Amino acid sequence: MNWEGFPERVHIQEVVTRDGLQIEPRFLPTQEKIALIDALSLTGVSKIEVTSFVSPRAVPNLADAREVAGAIKRRPGVTYVALVPNLRGAQEALAANMDELNLVMSVSETHNLANMRMTPAQSLEAFRTIVDAARGTPAALNGSIATAFGCPFEGIQPEDKVLRLAEAYLALGLDSVTLADTTGMGNPRQVASLVGAFRRRFGSVPLTLHFHNTRGMGLANVLAALDAGADRFDASLGGLGGCPFAPGATGNISTEDLVHMLDEMGVATGVDLGRLIELARGLPALLGHDIPGQVAKAGRSGDLHPAPADIRLAAK
Amino acid sequence: MNWEGFPERVHIQEVVTRDGLQIEPRFLPTQEKIALIDALSLTGVSKIEVTSFVSPRAVPNLADAREVAGAIKRRPGVTYVALVPNLRGAQEALAANMDELNLVMSVSETHNLANMRMTPAQSLEAFRTIVDAARGTPAALNGSIATAFGCPFEGIQPEDKVLRLAEAYLALGLDSVTLADTTGMGNPRQVASLVGAFRRRFGSVPLTLHFHNTRGMGLANVLAALDAGADRFDASLGGLGGCPFAPGATGNISTEDLVHMLDEMGVATGVDLGRLIELARGLPALLGHDIPGQVAKAGRSGDLHPAPADIRLAAK
Numbered sequence: 225m226n227w228e229g230f231p232e233r234v235h236i237q238e239v240v241t242r243d244g245l246q247i248e249p250r251f252l253p254t255q256e257k258i259a260l261i262d263a264l265s266l267t268g269v270s271k272i273e274v275t276s277f278v279s280p281r282a283v284p285n286l287a288d289a290r291e292v293a294g295a296i297k298r299r300p301g302v303t304y305v306a307l308v309p310n311l312r313g314a315q316e317a318l319a320a321n322m323d324e325l326n327l328v329m330s331v332s333e334t335h336n337l338a339n340m341r342m343t344p345a346q347s348l349e350a351f352r353t354i355v356d357a358a359r360g361t362p363a364a365l366n367g368s369i370a371t372a373f374g375c376p377f378e379g380i381q382p383e384d385k386v387l388r389l390a391e392a393y394l395a396l397g398l399d400s401v402t403l404a405d406t407t408g409m410g411n412p413r414q415v416a417s418l419v420g421a422f423r424r425r426f427g428s429v430p431l432t433l434h435f436h437n438t439r440g441m442g443l444a445n446v447l448a449a450l451d452a453g454a455d456r457f458d459a460s461l462g463g464l465g466g467c468p469f470a471p472g473a474t475g476n477i478s479t480e481d482l483v484h485m486l487d488e489m490g491v492a493t494g495v496d497l498g499r500l501i502e503l504a505r506g507l508p509a510l511l512g513h514d515i516p517g518q519v520a521k522a523g524r525s526g527d528l529h530p531a532p533a534d535i536r537l538a539a540k
Numbered sequence: 541m542n543w544e545g546f547p548e549r550v551h552i553q554e555v556v557t558r559d560g561l562q563i564e565p566r567f568l569p570t571q572e573k574i575a576l577i578d579a580l581s582l583t584g585v586s587k588i589e590v591t592s593f594v595s596p597r598a599v600p601n602l603a604d605a606r607e608v609a610g611a612i613k614r615r616p617g618v619t620y621v622a623l624v625p626n627l628r629g630a631q632e633a634l635a636a637n638m639d640e641l642n643l644v645m646s647v648s649e650t651h652n653l654a655n656m657r658m659t660p661a662q663s664l665e666a667f668r669t670i671v672d673a674a675r676g677t678p679a680a681l682n683g684s685i686a687t688a689f690g691c692p693f694e695g696i697q698p699e700d701k702v703l704r705l706a707e708a709y710l711a712l713g714l715d716s717v718t719l720a721d722t723t724g725m726g727n728p729r730q731v732a733s734l735v736g737a738f739r740r741r742f743g744s745v746p747l748t749l750h751f752h753n754t755r756g757m758g759l760a761n762v763l764a765a766l767d768a769g770a771d772r773f774d775a776s777l778g779g780l781g782g783c784p785f786a787p788g789a790t791g792n793i794s795t796e797d798l799v800h801m802l803d804e805m806g807v808a809t810g811v812d813l814g815r816l817i818e819l820a821r822g823l824p825a826l827l828g829h830d831i832p833g834q835v836a837k838a839g840r841s842g843d844l845h846p847a848p849a850d851i852r853l854a855a856k
Contacts, residue, residue, distance in 0.1 A: 225541050225542070225728075225732055225764060225767045225768075226541070227729055227732070334847045334851065337847075337851045338847060338848050338851045374841055376844060376845045377844060377845055377846070377847045378844070379842065379844055380841075408838065408841075409841040410841075411801055411804035411805050411841070412541075412763050412801070412805060413543055413804075413805040413806065414804070414805075416541055416543070437756075437834070438834060438838045439797065439800060439801075439834050439835050439838050439840075439841060440753075440758070440759055440794065440797035440800075440801070440833070440834040440835065441759055441797075441801050441804075442756070443756055443757055443759065443760040444759040444760040444762070444763045444801065446760070447728050447760045447763055447764065448541060448763065451541045452541075474834060474837065474838060478756065481755065481756035481757075484755060484756075485727055485728070485755075485756070485757050485760065488727035488729075488730070488757075489727050489728060489729040489730075490729065517756070518753070518754065518755050518756040518790060519755050519756065521790070522724065522754045522755050522790065524755075525690055525696075525724075525725035525726075525727070525755060526695065528692060528693060528694070528695055529692045529693055530693070531650045531653075531654060531693045532654050535650065535653045535654045
């Protein structure tokens with residue numbers, strides 16, 4: 225491990241109100257979403273994926289995308305992102321003046337058909353129309369590659385197939401790329417290999433890693449990615465999230481667990497972990513259930529406890 | 541990360557019936573413990589920490605230590621271990637013909653007083669009497685250093701203090717050392733540093749890493765330890781466990797999640813992951829509650845799912 229070569233600053237990108245909420249059993253009221261995003265804006269995260277401009281039939285929990293995007297307080301220095309599944313969603317996101325549009329398709333044909341209801345060629349064609357629509361606007365365009373570390377239907381995807389899709393994204397004019405482990409299938413060695421290959425092929429093109437903790441490897445994958453030169457990570461407050469089309473999947477990596485690990489290793493994020501933990505601790509009351517994130521329960525490593533009283537006596 | 545330098549074979553040491561069960565709210569019947577240990581003996585794990593010969597008042601769940609140790613089927617190639625807190629426990633473990641005695645104290649004075657009710661000097665003196673008692677028997681002696689990566693009362697312990705305690709263990713005649721992250725406070729960078737320092741100071745003295753996943757860093761710590769040359773890990777089926785004196789702590793790292801990650805990275809363990817997962821999936825019925833381990837719920841990365849039927853039609 226090349227600890228000295230770790231990035232000086234890691235960007236934390238919060239996705240809880242999009243990826244985290246989309247599969248929640250209960251609809252989180254619009255005002256609560258807005259309040260949560262406004263609070264997250266004050267934590268020091270680099271990006272917030274606010275919502276998705278998706279059909280309310282497909283994702284009822286995000287049916288209020290327009291209201292949410294229109295009402296949040298935009299804090300300078302934070303990039304506000306919307307996931308867009310198609311041209312119509314992109315038009316809405318542009319109308320809502322989002323800083324960035326996150327376009328997504330799966331490298332796995334089967335997952336793309338299941339998740340996007342499009343063939344990969346249809347998805348790329350939709351991307352092209354979105355690039356055209358965004359031309360001349362200030363919006364940045366990020367392209368996400370879902371199932372980049374494995375598809376629950378097809379299995380591991382060849383590295384070169386993933387890289388060729390990233391190449392197609394960049395050829396279309398997208399600004400940056402996210403490699404997403406949509407259903408938490410990636411392992412650290414695979415992550416290091418793909419991140420290294422991406423860096424060799426695409427140099428300094430901004431790269432985000434989007435990990436899920438489905439099989440407990442989330443933070444180990446972060447460590448491997450850091451070692452391979454990654455410096456941007458998506459994460460979800462409390463570890464909420466998952467993919468509605470990924471059987472058995474649990475949550476995204478938890479933002480507060482991620483920032484805690486980076487803090488403990490001395491890797492700067494600019495994020496106020498105390499505020500994050502406070503917000504994560506408020507989630508069970510908002511959602512009506514426990515959260516997978518662990519630091520919100522256990523506290524930071526540095527949160528010491530008083531020694532038992534009888535011990536203090538015995539030690540005298 | 542030096543992937544090529546990873547150990548060719550990693551030893552998996554199962555602690556569920558000791559560390560996993562000691563804080564369970566319900567007593568697991570003796571016959572169930574024996575059946576679980578006998579099943580674990582067939583999975584390919586290198587060691588099984590069978591029980592602890594501890595006062596039944598201190599750990600009621602392990603009050604049947606003698607019956608369990610006497611009734612399990614000893615499988616050649618598996619080392620059967622008992623944790624012993626003092627000379628009396630050691631005498632019982634020797635009488636039970638255990639392959640290995642695991643002696644434990646904390647590097648943190650406060651935690652040792654809270655957990656063992658002894659000062660460090662008293663603990664080391666007890667170790668000496670155990671070494672004397674074991675002399676001439678075939679039992680191996682392992683020394684565990686609890687709170688090696690941080691104490692919930694005192695905080696991070698200086699690396700040199702940990703190494704000096706390991707040195708004292710070896711000077712007393714112990715055969716091997718475990719560095720235990722008793723309450724899950726360690727981070728990957730710290731783990732790499734301490735494992736590296738241990739290796740430099742003590743060469744090939746067998747070293748076990750005992751991690752808890754209290755703050756989500758368990759498998760990331762394993763990765764860092766592997767990279768620093770560790771090849772023996774304690775883990776607990778289902779991720780059961782914790783420390784009764786560590787406020788807020790959740791579980792040990794999950795054996796099946798650990799073996800799954802190693803399998804996925806191509807690191808050999810000799811363990812049959814399928815059997816482990818089956819056993820982990822049986823735990824909720826045995827214990828009456830859900831388990832923290834994730835692979836038992838999500839399945840392996842390679843367990844693929846059939847594509848939705850309507851998608852298979854659309855793809856034609």
